[in-house]
Amino acid sequence: MAVDGLGVVLVHGFRSGPETWQHVRDRIGEDDELKFVTTLPFSYATGLTRYHPLKTWTSISAAADSLREFLRTEAGGFPRVVLVSHSMGGLIVQRHLARMLSDGNGQELARIGRVVMLACPNDGSQLFLSLRQGIFGRRHPQESELRPLNEQVGETRRRVLHDVVHAARVTDRTCPIPFSVYAGDSDGVVPMASAQSVFRDTAALPGDHFGILRAVGAEHRTFTTLRRLLRETAAAPDPPGTAETSEVCGGLPAGAVGSRPAPGAPQPPVTVGNAISGGRQHAPVIQGHTVNVTFRSEPSTGTSGAESRDAGHRPPAGPAASPPVQGAAGLPVRSATFTGREDDVRALLDDLAPRTGTDAGATGTPRVPVLVQAVAGMGGVGKTELALQTAERALARPGWFPGGVLFADLNGYDPTPERRTSAEAVLDTFLRALGTPPEEIPADAPARSALLRTVLADRAAHGRRTLLVIDNAGSEEQVRPLLPGDDATGVLVTSRHSLDIGARLHTLDTLEPHASVDLIRQQLHHARTGDTRVDDDPDAAARIADLCGHLPLALHVIAALLADTPQRPLTSMADALADGHTRLQLLTRADRAVQAAFDLSYANLTPDQARLFRLLPLNPGPDLSTETAAHLLDADQAAAEVLLTDLARAHLVEPGVWPRWRMHDLLRLHADHHGRTQADEDHRDTAHTRLLDHYLATAEAADTHLSPLPQTPRSPAFTDRRRALEWLDAEHANLTAAATTAPHNHPAHTDITSALYQYFDLRRRFDDIITLANQTRTAHRETGNRQGEAAAWSYLGLALREVRRFDDAITAHQQDLDICRETGDRHGEGSAWGNLGLALREVGGFDDAITACTHARDMHRETGDRHGEGSAWGNLGLALREVGGFDDAITACTHARDIFRETGDRHGEGMAWGNLGLALREVGRFDEAITALQQDLDICRETGDRHGEGRAWNNLGLALREVGRFDDAITAHTHTRDIYRETGDRHGEGRAWGNLGLVLGEVGRFDDAITVLTRALDIFRETGDRHGEGRAWNNLGLALWEVGRFDDAITAHRQDLDICRETGDRHGEGMAWNNLGLALGEVGRFDDAITAHRQDLDICRETGDRHGEGRAWNNLGLALRKVGRFDDAIDACIRARDIFRETGDQHSEGIARANLEEVRGCATGG
The missing domain is CATH 1.10.10.10 (Winged helix-like DNA-binding domain superfamily/Winged helix DNA-binding domain)
Structure with a gap:
């Protein structure tokens, strides 16, 4: 609907709302010369500057999109509009213009008569600078979004200057619009140079950042300037090229757009309608650089694919097939329960199919047919059943084997050789079954074999192709005389041996677990249709299948036993099978026994x-x-x-x-x-001793190649570290089992622990360390070996820390420390102090950790252990970083790096580089941090430390995020996640998911961030890390906050709050109160928000966190302002400003000062 007059769209800044314009609107409404003006305040989701740990900055692009919609709807009826903006609202206006031109909508911009920008931070502001330089360090990464913001603002401004301010005519990609740009002459937030930037029509207005809007009188400079601009805009002619715009704007009369008469002149009628017509053309979806197009292939004839395949298997036309001779189609009865072998059946049928030598098989791959198929496998694995099932299906295929099937069981493994079926006997039976008169059957085996080949070839040539099934062959000699010589007759042979008979070999393995359970289910259901025990207790069924080794014979036996006792629970049978000494005896029923099947194979072995x-x-x-x-x-x-x-x-x-x-x-x-x-x-015992000696000696030899110190003598048993690791990777399960099962008087029972510690630590097999260390500790205590016991406590404590059992780790290291003091082992005492310090740091005992690490450093110096001293310096640096002693931490980590270089420990050097990078990041030396962390990454790759590589990628991602390299940070954290998955570090994987979610939030991918952070939350729950779970709830709440799911965000922050209280994390509890307060404010629960921020304030005072106290006062002031308690709000903002000034945080002081100015402005405006 057309509206008469000039529409003035008012765009506020990020830290204010539509009420900012109230004075201006009042003056315009009172002025008789501006009766033709209608003011239209544009509002978008924002708020005052808050300390939001993820992101609180308004998205310029999202606000620009909202402005586009506002101009098309709320201001859509005005033939001409003026855009007036304040502060960062000017960035939104510029982004809107640039995006419209990028989308080819320059014609639509022609009705904008002017843009007026007041105090716009075109080249940045004190607030920008504050945020970009780190308001709250690592705890508050909201500032990192603003690092790339300057680039985006600069690019937008370049587009606006070129295609708007300096444009010559209206086209799809250009539109000339005059810009009037003003700064506040006493603005402490946006400097005059930034507000005026490179625009040509610029000036200064009296007042500070918000004062320039308080047009309290008709002669106020801001109002008189604005009045002049509005009158000039109303009287201005159309911009060049506007005629092209008429159609787009709904066929306005000539001069309707951009040609308003002077105020007071008669107004021509204006009609605004929707002239967009025609349909919408849909194109293929393009994702990245890939065009996804879906084609549907329709058959050109009426023959289905299945019919075509069957036709391809039909033999060439020939003589009509005669029925099989009597006795030629006899096969033993197949089992009624058969499962898990479909792939095997398909493979056998593929080779048995009648076709020429180069036809494609069932897989579509050309292949030369091998018509003799040998199925091999252990006794009881189901070879005979597979052959019978395959033969039945082959016979059922029309045209495949019209000559029928011949079957023979050779009894090749009967312990009595006389009972094994000879080839001569089978040849006689086959020839008779094929219709050969007895008197024509030769007496000797070679002649019989030749005759069989002739008869089978003749039958195949006359369309009576035959299948031979030769079961239970014990040797090649039993089988070879029975094999045909033509290229049509099919043969299936089964044997426990892999026979060398020129056949295609199919090795049959045990069933898959699900198929094993299904076999038991089928057999019980076959015996009694109402037997549902497998479905009622699938876990017990799976346990039975596992104890049967998924061997079909064992499964059939156990299912038959269960069918005999329908009242017996599956758990009872599973418990009975669990006893390995009686399991084989249990797997016996009537004429079927697993042990008997195995005995047949065993009896055929040489001594x-x-x-x-x-x-x-x-x-x-x-x-x-x-x-x-x-x-x-x-x-x-x-x-x-x-x-x-x-x-x-x-x-x-x-x-x-x-x-x-x-x-x-x-x-x-x-x-x-x-x-x-x-x-x-x-000589079984002697053999066992040789086995243990071999494992221990070789493990100790491999361990020499894992030492990080180059001066360590390397065993010649392995050529290099890679070979040693390959051996350990292959044997680690045997080594662990050897240690746990070795007699207590054999050294392997205790010494394998120390031989494997470095390997297990590298491969993160901490459960194995815990098992062996506990065993070793007990053994040494029993024998009075105090030094060995101390070492075992040390290994145990280190592994317990890695699996996050921190209290147990502290106890273990304390035990190690006590024994070393008791025995006077100063070097061991130094190591124990260092390890204890690491564990204490994990539970937040930072001061105690610093003390412990200092003791470790001093003792290693005393004993001359430079490498140990380097480790102590590194651990001390970690603890110092936790208490904010970043400069001291940098010094400590530098000492550690230098000592590890001196001693040649590349692995330790990499760790030191990583810790140094973390400390550098804390003080904002991001480029140096990235360099250090890249060094750590390179060394981890060089030394093959995959888990260390994951850690390095993680830390590098954190630093890249600090400098706004978000895509690189996403890549880094993705590498971290993948490596931790590969190395089985679930807790590390959870951290990687969490950090990835934070970076996704930084780039506005909040839905993805929510998904990823939920994954992190699930893993922390799974691993029992309550601290990590609380952190994940916090970050998830921040992401939910960003997408407007405030109630869900409140729930998440309450979960975080509960966990922080439970774990005694007072700092985390304060942050949880802060974030909860922000979320409560978003849903209008300002009183609850005030309570939350006061709780944060109390905790910060209690813990002595002055910076956090400043944060709490700042956010409390903003919440108080929302309920109209301006005096209290002003007092809170003053306190925040003063605390930041006291702590020397000029950046945060600037934030607090800007908020104070805004709150005072609200109070003044009543």
């Missing part, structure tokens, strides 16, 4: 093979190397490898990553049973 099979269970871990097997045998590795390969062909062991081998759990029990019965014959 040497059988001895190794019996000794293998002595290895306590999940697998072993050929080298370890050689030590068990007291033989060379070549001989051990031959025997292991023989056992693997029999599927009694399975090859892993070469040269390692593993054994199924049930086979291990079977082998251990035989090993115990033949222990004397095998």
Whole structure:
């Protein structure tokens, strides 16, 4: 709807509201010469400057978007408008103009007759400077958003000057609009040079930053200037090119836009409508540099894909297939329960499909057919069942095997050789089944084999292709005479050995856990349809499946036993199976027994093979190397490898990553049973001692390559550190198990702990350290080895600190310290003091930590341990940083770095660089901090310290965030998250998620920040870190605050508050009260907000936090102002200003002074 007159849109600054314009609006309303003016206050979400730990600064772009909508709606009916702004409102106006031009909407700007900017910080302000230089250091990173803000403001101003102020005509990308720019002659917030900047029509008005708006009289300079500008704008002609704008603005009459007659002249009728017409053209979605286009492929014929595939498997046309001869289609009965083998069936069918030599298989990949398929695997793994299921499906495929199937069970593993089926006997049976007269069957095996090949080839040539299923083959000699010679007959062979018969080998493994449970479920349901025990107790079912080793035979046996006893709970069966000594006996029912199946394989071993099979269970871990097997045998590795390969062909062991081998759990029990019965014959105890000696000696040799000190002698057992780590990575589970199962009188029981500590620390296997250290501590106490006990306490304390059991860590280090004092071990006492200091720092005992680290430093100096002194300096620097002693912390960390360089400890040097970078960041020396942290990162990469690399990325991300390099910070924290995931550090991963969320908040990606911070919260809950959980609640509340979810933000800050109270974190509690107060203020609960800020104030006074006290007074003053308590608000702002002045924080003092001026202005305006 068209509106007569001139619309004056008033845009306030970031720290004020529409009420700022009240004096100006009153003067315009009273002036008879400005009756044609309508004032339109534009409002957007903002507030006075608050200490918001995440971000409180108003988004210029978001406000500019709101202004665009306001101009199109609230001011949409005015043929001409003037934009008048104050303070940072001028940045919003400029951003609006620049974005409109970037979007090609220059024509729409033609109705803006003038822009008036009052005290706009075009080149920054004292407030900008305060925030950018760090109002509150690391606790209040709101200032970091303003670092890139100057760049954005500068770029916007360049666009405005070029395409607006100095533009020649109206186009889609340009629009000439006059700018009038004014500064306050006594403005202490925005300097005159900044307000006037490079604009040409500039002047000064009397008053300070807010005083220039208080046009208390008709002759006030601000008002008289504004009155002149409005009259001139109303009378100004259209800008060049405005004729093009008529259509866009709804077909206004000529002169309606930008050609208003002088005030008082007759007004022509103006009609404003919506002339936009036509539809909207949709294009492909473009994400980044990728165009995502979806195509749908329709078949060109009526044949479905499935039909086409089936057609591709059909044999060429030939003679009509004759029915199979009598007896040729006989197969044993398949099991009614079959699951988890679909991929195996598909692979076998793919090779059995009738086709030419280069046709594509089921996967679509061209391949040469191998029609002989050999399925190999351990006893009981389900080879026969797989062959039968596959044969049945192949026979059901039309045209695949019209000649039927021949089946033979060779009984190849029967312990009585006479009962094994010979090839001659099978050949006779097959030939007879194929219709060969008995008198024509040759007597000798080679002739029979040749005749079988001839008959099968002839049948295939006449369209009667046949399938052979040869089950339970014990050797190649049993199978080879039965194999056809044509390229059409299919063969399925099963064996416990990997047979060398020119077949495609399919090695069958045990079932997947879910399939194992499903097999039990199917069998119980098959026996009784109402048996729901598996679904009722899936955990117990999964436990049973696991104890059965997911072996199909064992699963069938146990399911049958459960079916026999329908009232028996699954937990009862699981408990029974848990006893390894009786498990194999339990897995027996009627004619099926797992042990009997294993005995058949064991009986076929040679004496040497059988001895190794019996000794293998002595290895306590999940697998072993050929080298370890050689030590068990007291033989060379070549001989051990031959025997292991023989056992693997029999599927009694399975090859892993070469040269390692593993054994199924049930086979291990079977082998251990035989090993115990033949222990004397095998010299079992001696073999066990050789195994432990090998593990301990090799672990100690590998440990020499992990020492960070270059002067440490390196064992020749490994060529370098990488080889040593590779061995430790492969053997760590065996080493831990060896230590825990070794006899107490064997050194491995205690000494493996010290040999593995450096490795476990590097790989962050702290649970293993805790297990071994506790065992070692107990053993040394029993034998009276006080020095060994102290070392074990030290290892234990360090690991407990890493898993965040800080109180237990302190106790452990105190025990270490007491023993070292008792025994007079000054060097050990120094190390204990240093470790104790680290643990004390984690619980907030910073002063005690400083004392402990100082003791450590002095004792290491006394004993001449330069490396220990370097560690103590580094730990001392960490503690000093916690109490704000940043300069001293920088000095300490520099000492640590220099000593580690001197001693050649690259790992320690990297840590020192990292700690130095953190201290430099605290004092605002961000570029130096980034350099230091990059050094840490480079060293961690050089030394292969993946977890240290994650830590370095994390700290680097924090520093990059400080200098506004947010994209780089996001990349850094993403690296941190990924590395901590890789190394299994869940707590570190939680920290990485939290820091990533903060940076996402910095770039305005608040929804992503909320998602990420929620992940951090979940991990801190999972790991039991209440302090981290509170911090995550706090940061989540800040992000929720940013998207306007104030009630959720209040809930989050209350959660943080509760946790801080629970953990005794008074500083955190004060911050929680502060942030809660800010959120309460957003929903209008100002009285509650005042209470919250007073609580913050009380805590800051109690803890002596003067800077926090200033923050609390500042925010309390703003809340008091909201309820009209101006005197109290002024008093609060004065107190904030004075505290910041007292503490020498000029930047925060500037903030408080600006707020004080605003509150006084509100009080004066009544």
